[in-house]
Amino acid sequence: MADIDHNSFHPESIALNTTLETTTPEVTQDAATIETSASPDLSLNPSTPAAENATASEQNTVQPAVEKSHVAVDVAAPEPEYDAEDFAKALESFDREQAAEKDAAQALTAEEAVITGTVVKITDKHAVIDIGLKSEGLIPLDQVLDHTGAPKFNVGDVIEVVVEREEKEGGYLVSYEKALRHKVWDKLEEAANTKTPVKGMVVSRVKGGLTVDIGIKAFLPGSQVEVRPVRNLDGYIGTEIEVRVIKLNKKRGNVVISRKEILEEEQNEKKTITLSTLEEGSVFTGVVKNLTDYGAFVDMGGLDGLLHITDMSWGRLTHPRDLVNVGDEIQVKVLKFDKEKQRVSLGFKQLSPDPWLDATERYPVGAHVKGRVLSVTDYGSFVELEQGIEGLVHVSEMTWSKRMKHPSKLVKPGDEVETIILSVNPTDRRISLGMKQLQDNPWEQLEEKYPIGAVIEGRVRNLTDFGAFIEIEDGIDGLVHVSNLSWTKRIKHPSEVLKKGEKVKAVVLGVEPENRRLSLGVKQLQPDVWETFFAQHRVGDVIKGKTLRTAQFGAFVEIAEGVEGLCHVSEAVDDTGKQITLEVGDEHEFKIVKMNQEEKKVGLSIKAIGEEATRAEVESYKESNNKGKGGNKGQGSNSGYSSSANAGSTTLGDLLKWKQSENESDDE
Numbered sequence: 001m002a003d004i005d006h007n008s009f010h011p012e013s014i015a016l017n018t019t020l021e022t023t024t025p026e027v028t029q030d031a032a033t034i035e036t037s038a039s040p041d042l043s044l045n046p047s048t049p050a051a052e053n054a055t056a057s058e059q060n061t062v063q064p065a066v067e068k069s070h071v072a073v074d075v076a077a078p079e080p081e082y083d084a085e086d087f088a089k090a091l092e093s094f095d096r097e098q099a100a101e102k103d104a105a106q107a108l109t110a111e112e113a114v115i116t117g118t119v120v121k122i123t124d125k126h127a128v129i130d131i132g133l134k135s136e137g138l139i140p141l142d143q144v145l146d147h148t149g150a151p152k153f154n155v156g157d158v159i160e161v162v163v164e165r166e167e168k169e170g171g172y173l174v175s176y177e178k179a180l181r182h183k184v185w186d187k188l189e190e191a192a193n194t195k196t197p198v199k200g201m202v203v204s205r206v207k208g209g210l211t212v213d214i215g216i217k218a219f220l221p222g223s224q225v226e227v228r229p230v231r232n233l234d235g236y237i238g239t240e241i242e243v244r245v246i247k248l249n250k251k252r253g254n255v256v257i258s259r260k261e262i263l264e265e266e267q268n269e270k271k272t273i274t275l276s277t278l279e280e281g282s283v284f285t286g287v288v289k290n291l292t293d294y295g296a297f298v299d300m301g302g303l304d305g306l307l308h309i310t311d312m313s314w315g316r317l318t319h320p321r322d323l324v325n326v327g328d329e330i331q332v333k334v335l336k337f338d339k340e341k342q343r344v345s346l347g348f349k350q351l352s353p354d355p356w357l358d359a360t361e362r363y364p365v366g367a368h369v370k371g372r373v374l375s376v377t378d379y380g381s382f383v384e385l386e387q388g389i390e391g392l393v394h395v396s397e398m399t400w401s402k403r404m405k406h407p408s409k410l411v412k413p414g415d416e417v418e419t420i421i422l423s424v425n426p427t428d429r430r431i432s433l434g435m436k437q438l439q440d441n442p443w444e445q446l447e448e449k450y451p452i453g454a455v456i457e458g459r460v461r462n463l464t465d466f467g468a469f470i471e472i473e474d475g476i477d478g479l480v481h482v483s484n485l486s487w488t489k490r491i492k493h494p495s496e497v498l499k500k501g502e503k504v505k506a507v508v509l510g511v512e513p514e515n516r517r518l519s520l521g522v523k524q525l526q527p528d529v530w531e532t533f534f535a536q537h538r539v540g541d542v543i544k545g546k547t548l549r550t551a552q553f554g555a556f557v558e559i560a561e562g563v564e565g566l567c568h569v570s571e572a573v574d575d576t577g578k579q580i581t582l583e584v585g586d587e588h589e590f591k592i593v594k595m596n597q598e599e600k601k602v603g604l605s606i607k608a609i610g611e612e613a614t615r616a617e618v619e620s621y622k623e624s625n626n627k628g629k630g631g632n633k634g635q636g637s638n639s640g641y642s643s644s645a646n647a648g649s650t651t652l653g654d655l656l657k658w659k660q661s662e663n664e665s666d667d668e
Contacts, residue, residue, distance in 0.1 A: 119158075177217060185250060208221060485522050547586045554571075
C-alpha cells in the first residue's frame with residue numbers, strides 16, 4: 001500500500017510535548033561540605049553537631065531531606081566518652097528522622113505528587129534515581145528506553161517522577177510514565193473532546209495491537225490501525241503515525257487511540273472529490289493497493305477500482321505482478337461505473353492502440369521474426385513478438401523429427417528464438433509460427449537419397465500391432481508393415497520376427513515427402529516363392545501336398561515351401577464319391593483346379609484326380625473298340641450291329657462290360 005501523508009488533511013493535529021524538563025543540580029556548598037542522603041551521624045560525642053541535628057529534626061518532622069555535616073575523624077584519636085543518656089537521645093533522634101521520612105514517602109505515594117530526581121545510574125533492570133529520600137527511587141527499565149532500546153536519559157539528568165510504593169528489598173518504586181501522564185493528561189482530554197489528531201511513535205507490538213508513545217504510552221488496537229485488517233503489525237514499529245484519542249481512563253491511566261478513524265475521514269473526503277469527476281471513459285491516476293490472481297485494486301482517491309488481468313495488457317499475463325506492484329502509481333481508464341454500488345471497472349491496455357489491428361500488415365506470412373519464449377506447454381510454446389502480440393509454435397512445427405517428446409527439450413521460457421510467420425488471424429488474435437521451416441527439410445531429398453528398390457540398414461525403434469518403425473537416419477523413420485515381413489508366414493505381430501533395438505536391412509518400397517512417409521519391406525530381400533510357383537505350375541497339374549490345418553470348409557495344404565493351397569471339402573472325395581477326411585500331417589496327391597496370382601490363391605482337388613482317371617479309361621475303351629471294328633468288315637448281321645452300336649454314344653454299361661472283360665483277360 002502506498003504511503004499517504006495523512007497529516008496533510010489535518011493541519012490542526014498537534015504533537016504533544018512528552019518530555020519533562022530536566023535540569024542540572026546546582027552546587028550550593030563549597031568543597032568542604034556537601035548535601036548527602038547518607039544515614040545520620042550516630043556519634044555520641046556531645047561536642048559534635050548531632051545534638052543540633054536532633055533539635056532541627058524536632059522542629060521540622062516532615063522535611064524529606066536531612067542536611068548532614070561532614071565530620072572528619074582522626075582515626076588515631078582516642079574514642080570519645082559517652083554515657084547512656086546521650087545514646088538514648090541520639091537513638092530517639094534517629095527514630096524521629098526515620099518516621100519523618102516514612103511519613104513523607106507515604107504522603108507522596110498517596111497524592112501521586114510529581115517530584116524531581118537525579119539519574120544516578122542505569123542498570124539492566126532499573127534506572128536508579130536520587131529523589132531526596134534516604135533510599136533511592138527505581139524506575140523500571142522499559143520506561144526509560146526508546147523504541148530502539150536506547151536509554152532516554154543520561155546519568156546526571158534531572159527528571160520528574162511519581163513515587164508509587166516502597167519496595168521490600170529496599171528503595172522506592174517510582175514511575176516516569178505517571179509523571180508524564182500527569183503532565184499531558186489535560187492536553188489528551190482536550191484532544192479527545194475536540195477530536196484533534198495527535199502524533200505518536202509506534203514503540204512495540206503487544207497482544208491485540210500496538211503501543212504508541214503519544215506523550216504517554218497508549219494502546220492502538222489492531223482493528224484500528226488501517227481501514228482494512230492488517231495481518232503483520234510489526235512493520236509499523238518505529239514509525240510515526242497520526243492517531244485520535246477515543247478512550248481515556250484517568251484512574252487506571254489507560255488511553256486507547258485509533259488511526260482508522262482518521263483514515264476513513266480522509267478517504268471519504270477524497271471519495272467525494274473523486275465521485276464528482278468520475279465518468280466512463282475518463283482517465284485517472286491511481287495507486288495500486290492490492291494484487292490478486294485475477295487483477296489489481298487501484299485507489300483512485302478514496303474509491304477503489306478493479307483492474308482485471310484481461311484489461312492490463314493486450315498480451316497474456318500469468319499474474320498481475322508481471323506488470324504492476326503494490327504501491328505503483330499508474331494511469332487507468334474508467335471502463336464501467338456503477339453509481340448505485342459504487343463499483344468501478346478499470347482498464348490499462350485501453351490507453352494504447354490495439355496492436356492486432358494492423359498485425360496482418362506488420363507480420364506477413366513467410367516473414368522471419370524474432371521473439372521471446374513466454375511459456376512452454378505440451379502442445380507447443382508461446383513466443384512474444386512485441387508487447388501484446390504473441391504467436392504459437394506448435395510442437396509439429398518445431399522440428400522435422402518425429403521423435404521429440406516435449407517442446408521443453410528445445411526451448412524454455414526466456415529464450416530468444418527466430419521463427420517464421422505461417423498464418424495470421426487478427427479476428428481470433430492468433431499467429432502461427434514455425435521453427436523447422438528455417439532448417440533444411442530432410443524429406444525433400446529423401447527420394448533421391450533412397451530411391452525405390454534401394455536396400456537400407458537401420459535400427460528397429462518401435463514395434464506396433466501393424467508393423468515396425470525403422471530409423472534410417474536422425475529424424476527419418478520408415479514403416480515395415482506386418483504384411484511385408486514374410487512371404488510365407490502369417491505374421492500376427494512384428495515381435496515374432498523383429499526385436500526392438502536390433503539392426504535390420506530393408507528394401508525401400510515407397511517415399512511420400514509431402515506426408516513424411518517412408519514404406520519399407522523385409523520380405524522383399526528374398527525371392528517371392530509365389531512368383532516362382534506360378535511360373536512353374538499350371539491348372540491341371542497334379543502335385544503332392546501335406547495338410548497344414550483344417551477348417552469346416554476344407555483343408556489348407558502346403559504344396560511348396562511357403563506356398564499353400566485350399567482343398568475345399570467338396571473336392572476331398574475319392575473316385576467312388578466317398579468323402580475323404582483330411583487330417584493335419586496327411587499327404588495326398590492333389591490336382592490344381594484354380595490359380596490366382598494376384599491374390600496368391602491356389603485351388604486343389606482330390607476328386608479331380610479320379611475324374612481324370614475315368615476319362616482315361618473311356619478313351620482307352622474307345623480306342624480298343626475302334627480297332628475291333630476295322631477287323632470285322634466281312635461279317636454280316638454282327639457287322640451291322642456293331643456299326644449301329646458304335647454310331648451311338650458309349651454308355652456306362654458298355655464301359656463296365658469292357659472293364660470286366662479286361663479284368664478277366666488279365667486274370668487268365
